[in-house]
Amino acid sequence: MFIYYRIVRYKDEHKKESIIKATIKLVNDIGFVSSSVSKIAKEASVSPATIYIYYKNKDDLLVSTYIEIKKKIGMALLKDFDDTLPLKDTLLRSWKNGFFYIAENPGLFQFTEQFSYSPYGELVDKKDVEKYFEPIIKVLQTGIEQKIIKNVNFDILTTFIFFPVMILSNTRLCSNFEINEDNIETAFSLAWDAIKL
Amino acid sequence: MFIYYRIVRYKDEHKKESIIKATIKLVNDIGFVSSSVSKIAKEASVSPATIYIYYKNKDDLLVSTYIEIKKKIGMALLKDFDDTLPLKDTLLRSWKNGFFYIAENPGLFQFTEQFSYSPYGELVDKKDVEKYFEPIIKVLQTGIEQKIIKNVNFDILTTFIFFPVMILSNTRLCSNFEINEDNIETAFSLAWDAIKL
DNA sequence: ACAATAAGTGAATGTTCATTTATTATAGAA
């Protein structure tokens, strides 16, 4: 007869968080090309080998960081989500949530932009990300059925109602767009004109 | 008395072109992170040292490649440019030019996307790029003055009338948007609804 | 034919890379 013990020295979640934080900071400051595991380790004040306790390899670290951020952004977007409101108001609320979250966390956003336009983007299972945005996508589909918005290819719709948030939030692309209630509403009115029937 | 000779072996422009071509191919295939000078040299069938005859360093090679591509895209966009047409027609023509050029040269477009969202983007003097797009920007300004399109922040305007071309052309972002006359015109009608007064 | 000079190169440079190995530190059940 055998008795199995489970004696564990628990992983330090604070350490994991500081590795992710260091990854984001470094990638934003010097880019993927220059962000080595040792530099990330130094920034997080851990040994390079420690990173390999929490992540399989460098790719795993970067992909996990990306998904973690996408989850946060998705949740921010859906704050106070209420699809009993008129469609237009539901969308505008998400716009505002998105703009203000990105404005308060520019590093998170910048990381995802750089990541998703690089070949790292292909390492991500899209479904792992899309699930965080599902409710708002469903709202659009309902809008088409109720003949409130144009019945066009879904890619076209998202181009005009989601991407403007990302483009206008990108200070590199839009240096003259100041993020405040008025400007968001002005921009939103163009988006709404584009998609409304 | 001295006699100075000026005897030159001229640089082989074909070689320079093959280095740029190799750079684009490699960056698209494996990304900036993995594209080393030696790999680019091998792809171009030259010695790594040869690259340093044509370019100061690796950054110079990448930035030059980017500007070269932007010039080509800008010129494609402005093919048959005619600002005596109604504003709407001028813009639609550019949309079609843009879509079809990108569709025929997906590698060029993909390189610029990856480049401009990476820290390499900061190495480029924006004016070196903007000049290739100037005529079409002026058309928009005229449209505002003539009260044909909305008088809003210029960043908002470009978000709805230029970026959709880039988003919809990006197969990674829009896998369900097929590029043909009909679909381009449908997408353009949303853009026009957004910006028209 | 030859002098002059730039184009072009393969190999070597020292550095940095991602990852592994060998070892120590520590938490917690018995």
Add this chain to the structure above:
DNA sequence: TTCTATAATAAATGAACATTCACTTATTGT
């Protein structure tokens, strides 16, 4: 307190990196 599994690490590894070096090849006016 003792024991054990895992966290954590410093140091080591071989491969790959950007760039330079010493050299050869090609071109062209004289």
